[in-house]
Amino acid sequence: MSEQEHKRLAKQSIVCKVITVSDTREKQTDKSGQLMQEMLTSAGHFVAGYEIVPDEQQSIRTCIQAGCDDSNIEAILINGGTGISKRDVTIETVAPMLDKEMTGFGELFRMLSYTEDIGSAAILSRAIAGSCRETAIFTTPGSSGAVRLAMNKLILPELCHVVRELNK
Structure with missing residues (x-):
């Protein structure tokens, strides 16, 4: 089956959770989290949850786990904490939680x-x-x-396809 056929057969609306990892942002100042939500809803998806968590592994892990445990949540989009400073622990938290990594995402x-x-x-x-x-x-x-780059070029074009593949 071609990529186009896979995408055509995928559902067109995904239920998502958005997580912002930051020690300083609040809902009023979280431009990236707001942008993710706006882009998802503009593309026809549903944002069922949104949280801001501090750059702490346990807080990040607990928030992700809650999303994975919620049978309605099909995708979790996280922004922040991906750099190389001492406080950036998002990747150290997320990577061990993954059953499968899509290495092409980071590369692209x-x-x-x-x-x-x-x-x-x-x-x-x-x-x-x-x-x-x-x-x-x-x-x-x-x-x-x-966030804009990742959403426009990678996440939104493949979100439905990725979720379809995970539910086969």
Whole structure:
């Protein structure tokens, strides 16, 4: 079956949870989390949950686990905490939770970041995606530019397809 056929057979609306990892943002100042939600709903998806959690592994893990345990949540989109500073622990938290990693997501995100946005600073990005049981997980840097790039070029074009594959 071709990629187009896979996408055609996928449901067109996915139930998502958005998580912002930040020690400083609040709902009023969380531009990236708001942007993710707006882009998802504009594309016809449903945001069933939204949380801001601190850059702490237990807080991040608990929030992701709650999304994976909720049978209605099909995808979790996380922004923030993906850099290399001491406080950035999103990747260290998410990676061990993944049953399967979509390595192409991080590779393509860094390539797109390099060519379209930030040049050699793209090496600092540790974006990751994969699945935890039947839940798709996408993790992006916390800047609005990074979120917009990941959503437009990678996540939204494949979200329905990824969820379909996880539910076969």
